[in-house]
Amino acid sequence: MGNVYRFVEPVVLFLLKKKGRSYGYQLAVELKNAALTDAEIEGAALYRTLRVLEANGHVISEWDVAGSGPARRVYRLTSSGERHLAEWVTVLAHLSSSLARFVRQARSSGAPALAAKRR
Amino acid sequence: MGNVYRFVEPVVLFLLKKKGRSYGYQLAVELKNAALTDAEIEGAALYRTLRVLEANGHVISEWDVAGSGPARRVYRLTSSGERHLAEWVTVLAHLSSSLARFVRQARSSGAPALAAKRR
DNA sequence: TTCTCTTATATGTAATCTGCATCTATATTG
DNA sequence: CAATATAGATGCAGATTACATATAAGAGAA
Numbered sequence: 001m002g003n004v005y006r007f008v009e010p011v012v013l014f015l016l017k018k019k020g021r022s023y024g025y026q027l028a029v030e031l032k033n034a035a036l037t038d039a040e041i042e043g044a045a046l047y048r049t050l051r052v053l054e055a056n057g058h059v060i061s062e063w064d065v066a067g068s069g070p071a072r073r074v075y076r077l078t079s080s081g082e083r084h085l086a087e088w089v090t091v092l093a094h095l096s097s098s099l100a101r102f103v104r105q106a107r108s109s110g111a112p113a114l115a116a117k118r119r
Numbered sequence: 120m121g122n123v124y125r126f127v128e129p130v131v132l133f134l135l136k137k138k139g140r141s142y143g144y145q146l147a148v149e150l151k152n153a154a155l156t157d158a159e160i161e162g163a164a165l166y167r168t169l170r171v172l173e174a175n176g177h178v179i180s181e182w183d184v185a186g187s188g189p190a191r192r193v194y195r196l197t198s199s200g201e202r203h204l205a206e207w208v209t210v211l212a213h214l215s216s217s218l219a220r221f222v223r224q225a226r227s228s229g230a231p232a233l234a235a236k237r238r
Numbered sequence: 239t240t241c242t243c244t245t246a247t248a249t250g251t252a253a254t255c256t257g258c259a260t261c262t263a264t265a266t267t268g
Numbered sequence: 269c270a271a272t273a274t275a276g277a278t279g280c281a282g283a284t285t286a287c288a289t290a291t292a293a294g295a296g297a298a
Contacts, residue, residue: 001206001207001210002283003255003257003282003283004124004210005124005213005284006255007218008255008256010221010225011221014221014224014225014228017225017228019229020263023275023276024275024276024277025274025275025276026275028275031263036205039244041256042256042257042258043256043275043276044256044257044277045255045256045277047254047275047277047278048255048275048277048278049254051277053165064181066174068264068265068274069264069265069266069275070262070263070265070272070275070276071264071273071275071276072276073275074277076274076298084261085225086269087267089222089225089226091123092218092221092222093219093222093255095123095155095156095218096215096216096218096219096222097215097219097257098155099155099211099214099215099217099218100216100219101252102129102130102133102208102211102213103208103211103212103215105133106129106133106136106204106208107208109133109136109137109281110245113136120250122253122254122255122284122285122286123285124255124285126277127284127285127287142245142246143246143247143248144245146266147246159286160285161286161287162246162247163248163249163285163286163287163288164249164284164285164286165247166246166247166254167248167249167284168284170248184245187245187293187294187295188244188245188246188292188293188294188295189245189246189247189291189292189293190246190247190292190293191245191246191247192246192247201281
């Protein structure tokens with residue numbers, strides 16, 4: 001099937017909004033549940049997406065060196081990021097209904113399919 | 120927002136199934152209505168997708184030199200293509216409901232939003 | 239004839255997104 | 269000391285798309 005988009009950006013924006021502030025490694029754990037496409041979101045994709053979001057002003061980060069272990073880069077949404085998430089939601093809502101319509105069409109045209117399988 | 124996937128492959132497979140047989144230029148016209156993502160599907164993407172589908176055995180083509188004007192490469196689905204479309208439909212149905220759930224969550228968490236706008 | 243338009247297929251190149259592998263580094267535990 | 273968990277990051281290849289461009293056949297106008 002090739003690779004369907006993972007929609008990493010909107011999911012990350014949403015998680016950051018919900019949590020207020022978080023960092024890559026923590027987000028990676030939660031993404032295993034929150035992902036849109038069954039296939040998990042890869043660590044590499046996550047870290048890169050965070051850097052791109054910051055480069056575009058949608059999130060900002062600072063180092064957290066307080067706890068033990070390696071330092072964490074802690075992110076939070078900017079107001080631009082909030083707007084960007086809202087745009088994503090609009091796009092994804094539209095896509096979702098388009099996909100649903102497509103699925104209905106594709107399932108209705110063609111084989112009898114759900115024609116009350118008897119035995 | 121970057122570029123959301125156009126899902127060219129499943130749309131082309133579906134149109135070919137519906138029409139029985141067709142060719143690139145004709146499909147390009149119909150894609151303007153059938154596309155899943157508002158943004159139109161580009162001619163270049165369409166022609167390349169058709170060649171890839173053929174390389175993978177999901178469609179077969181033959182030249183139609185009967186009519187006037189340049190020759191047409193006419194495609195039709197193979198049984199493998201039918202199965203491939205069915206797989207796509209399963210994937211897209213799942214994606215559609217995942218997106219819908221995501222949109223609901225993203226819209227509920229956050230601003231009052233739909234809180235009965237009065238005047 | 240020559241010019242232009244429509245029809246029809248195809249390629250070159252760059253950008254973006256993803257997957258897999260790999261690397262660095264800090265602290266904890268055995 | 270060695271292994272493990274935590275944390276962030278890069279290199280490279282493959283997939284998908286966008287934009288531009290190329291090629292070519294026939295129809296109609298000048």
